[in-house]
Amino acid sequence: MVDAKILVIDDNKSVLSALEILLQFEYKTVEAISNPNQISSKDLKEVDIILLDMNFSAGVNTGNEGLFWLREIKKKASNTSVIMMTAYGAVDLAVKALKEGASDFILKPWNNDKLLATVKSAFELRKSRQEIHLLKKKESSLKKVINEDKNYIIGNSKALNTVLNLTRKVAKTDVNVLITGENGTGKELIARELHKTSKRKDEVFIAVDMGSISENLLESELFGHVKGSFTDARENRIGKFEAAHKGTLFLDEIGNLSLQAQAKLLSAIQNKAIVRVGANKTIPVDIRLICATNCNLEQMVTDGLFREDLLYRINTISVEVPALRERDDDILIIADFYLKRFGNKYDKPSLRINNAAQEKLMKYQWPGNVRELLHTIERAVILGEGNVLKADDFILNNKSTPSLGADPKTLEEMEKQMILRALEAHDGNYSAAADQLGVSRQTLYNKLKKINNG
Numbered sequence: 001m002v003d004a005k006i007l008v009i010d011d012n013k014s015v016l017s018a019l020e021i022l023l024q025f026e027y028k029t030v031e032a033i034s035n036p037n038q039i040s041s042k043d044l045k046e047v048d049i050i051l052l053d054m055n056f057s058a059g060v061n062t063g064n065e066g067l068f069w070l071r072e073i074k075k076k077a078s079n080t081s082v083i084m085m086t087a088y089g090a091v092d093l094a095v096k097a098l099k100e101g102a103s104d105f106i107l108k109p110w111n112n113d114k115l116l117a118t119v120k121s122a123f124e125l126r127k128s129r130q131e132i133h134l135l136k137k138k139e140s141s142l143k144k145v146i147n148e149d150k151n152y153i154i155g156n157s158k159a160l161n162t163v164l165n166l167t168r169k170v171a172k173t174d175v176n177v178l179i180t181g182e183n184g185t186g187k188e189l190i191a192r193e194l195h196k197t198s199k200r201k202d203e204v205f206i207a208v209d210m211g212s213i214s215e216n217l218l219e220s221e222l223f224g225h226v227k228g229s230f231t232d233a234r235e236n237r238i239g240k241f242e243a244a245h246k247g248t249l250f251l252d253e254i255g256n257l258s259l260q261a262q263a264k265l266l267s268a269i270q271n272k273a274i275v276r277v278g279a280n281k282t283i284p285v286d287i288r289l290i291c292a293t294n295c296n297l298e299q300m301v302t303d304g305l306f307r308e309d310l311l312y313r314i315n316t317i318s319v320e321v322p323a324l325r326e327r328d329d330d331i332l333i334i335a336d337f338y339l340k341r342f343g344n345k346y347d348k349p350s351l352r353i354n355n356a357a358q359e360k361l362m363k364y365q366w367p368g369n370v371r372e373l374l375h376t377i378e379r380a381v382i383l384g385e386g387n388v389l390k391a392d393d394f395i396l397n398n399k400s401t402p403s404l405g406a407d408p409k410t411l412e413e414m415e416k417q418m419i420l421r422a423l424e425a426h427d428g429n430y431s432a433a434a435d436q437l438g439v440s441r442q443t444l445y446n447k448l449k450k451i452n453n454g
C-alpha cells in the first residue's frame, strides 16, 4: 500500500465511486468530491495527486472549467501532481492543460491498468519535486555556511583602501579578475570580498589551489571525470568548474599551470563550458573567474611559459595587493586584531604589546606578509608570559630572507636556500625552479608553504 493521498474531483457520482474503489487497493488515502468548490476548504499541499475532471456543468465540454480549477490548484499547491480527465479527447485541450502544469491526461472511459500506471508516474513526479524542493532548501543553507566569512580584512592604509575600493567597484561587474601580490598579502581574502560584494554572493565561492594539485589530476579536479576514465576514477565526479556553477571560482597560484593545463583552462573559459575527463558531452558552466598569482605573468609570457591568450582572458581587470612592508600603517592594526583573536583562543584575553615590541614589528620587512605576521603573533601569545608582550616574545624569522651567500648551518637551511635561489633564478616560476631542483612542482610548492609558515 503506497502512503499517498489522492483526491478525485468529478461531478459524475459513478465515476467517483469507481475510481475510489480502484485506487483504494493501492493508495492509503483516497477522497472523492463531486463539487470543485469544496477544494477551498482543503489543504491541497497535503494532497499528492489530484484527478480532476475537465467539465463540470452538464452539457458543457469546452474544458474551460477544468483549466480554471487546475490554475486554482496550482496557485495553492504547485508541487501537487494533477491528472486531467475528460471524455472528449481533444488533443489541443490536453496540450493546454499540460502547458498549465497538469502532469498527465486520462481519457474516459479509462483502462484500469493504464490509469493506475498514470497515477503511479504522477506520484513519482510529485516525490521528485518534493525532493528537489528539499535539496534546494538544503543547498541554500549549505551555501550560507560555506560563504560564512570569519576572515575580516583589517587595515586602514591608503594602499589597502585603494585595493578595497577597486575590488568593490569591480565586484558589481562580472568580469574576470586577476589578483597579484606576494605570498600571504591577502589575495584570497580580496577574492572572497569580491565575491561577497558581487551579485553572485548567495552562490558558492570555490577556491582551488592550483599549486597543490598534481599535474595528472588537475584536469579531473577542474572538470570532473566519468567512471572508468582512468584507474582511480571509480565514480562519476564533478569538477570545481561545475561545483562553482552560478558562483565564483577562485584559481590560486595560476602561474604554476603547465602549458598543457593552460590550454584546457583557456578552452573552458572561452567556451563557458567544460567536458568531463572521459566524456564527450559539453556541459555549460556559468562562473565568475578570479585568479591569483605571485608570479610576473607578463614576464612568463615573454619567456614562453604562460599563454598570452590566457593572460588576456583572465586579467580583464587586475588588482595588485601591496606587500605588508609597503603599507606599514596596517602592521600594528593587524597585529592588534590577531592579538585579540589568539588571546581569546589561548585563554589570555587581556594581552598588549609594549612599545619596544611594536617598534620591532614596524621595522621588520615581513617577507611572508600578513600570514607571517599572524603566525608571529600566535607564537608570541603562546610563549609570552604575563599580560605585556615584549620585543623578545616576537621571534622574527630573519632566516626567511637569508643572505644567499651565508653558509647554511642545518640541512633544513640548506634546502631553503636552494629553493629560494632556484626561484630567484627563474623569476618566481615554480615549474622551472622545480625542474632545476629535480622535484615535482607539487613537492616544491609544499616545501615553500612550510617555509612561509615558519
Ligand SMILES: Nc1ncnc2c1ncn2[C@@H]1O[C@H](COP(=O)(O)OP(=O)(O)OP(=O)(O)O)[C@@H](O)[C@H]1O
Binding pocket: 151, 152, 153, 154, 155, 181, 182, 183, 184, 185, 186, 187, 188, 189, 190, 252, 292, 294, 334, 370, 371, 374
Ligand atoms: N588585511 C588582512 N587582515 C586580516 N587578515 C589578513 C589580511 N590579509 C591577509 N590576512 C590573513 O593572512 C593569511 C594569508 O592571507 P591569504 O591566504 O588571503 O593570502 P594570499 O595572498 O592568498 O596567500 P598565498 O599567495 O600564499 O596563497 C590568511 O590567514 C588571511 O586571513
